[in-house]
Amino acid sequence: MAFIDVSQETKEMVAFAARMAGISEGEIVRRLITDFSEGEDAASPRVEGEGIRIYADYAGHRTRARFIAPARVEIVDGPLEGKSYKSPTGAARAVVRHYQPEVNDSRNGWMFWAIDNGGGPRVWLQTVRPE
Numbered sequence: 072m073a074f075i076d077v078s079q080e081t082k083e084m085v086a087f088a089a090r091m092a093g094i095s096e097g098e099i100v101r102r103l104i105t106d107f108s109e110g111e112d113a114a115s116p117r118v119e120g121e122g123i124r125i126y127a128d129y130a131g132h133r134t135r136a137r138f139i140a141p142a143r144v145e146i147v148d149g150p151l152e153g154k155s156y157k158s159p160t161g162a163a164r165a166v167v168r169h170y171q172p173e174v175n176d177s178r179n180g181w182m183f184w185a186i187d188n189g190g191g192p193r194v195w196l197q198t199v200r201p202e
Contacts, residue, residue: 081202088198102188103199124187125196127163130170136162136184141201144184159184159196 077085089096122139135148144162145155151169156162159180166183167176181197188194 088194093192125184126187127166127184129166132170134166
C-alpha cells in the first residue's frame with residue numbers, strides 16, 4: 072500500500088467526503104482524480120469551458136451549474152440560467168435570494184454545491200477546493 076502526505080485539514084476533508092459518500096478515503100481520492108482527468112491528456116490543461124458539473128438542492132428546487140477552477144460557478148439551468156459568479160458562495164447566495172428572498176442568504180458555497188456524479192453518493196464541492 073502506498074501513502075501520500077497531505078495536511079491535517081485535507082485529511083479531514085477527505086475523511087468527511089468518504090463518510091458522506093459511504094466509501095473509503097482512497098476511493099474518494101481515486102474518483103476525484105478520475106473525474107478531473109477523464110478525457111484529458113495528462114499534459115494538457117483542463118478545457119476552461121467545461122468545468123465540473125455541480126448542483127444544489129434548495130427550497131425544493133434543483134439548480135444545475137458548472138464549476139470552473141479556481142472558483143467560478145456558471146448556472147446552466149433554471150431561472151438563473153446564464154448567470155456567472157466569481158465564487159461558489161456568490162452563486163449559492165443568488166440561489167437562496169431567488170427562492171427565499173426573505174431569509175438570510177449567508178451560505179458557504181463550497182458546502183452548498185455538490186458534484187454531479189451521475190446519481191452516486193453526494194460529494195460536496197469542498198472536496199475539490201483549491202488550496
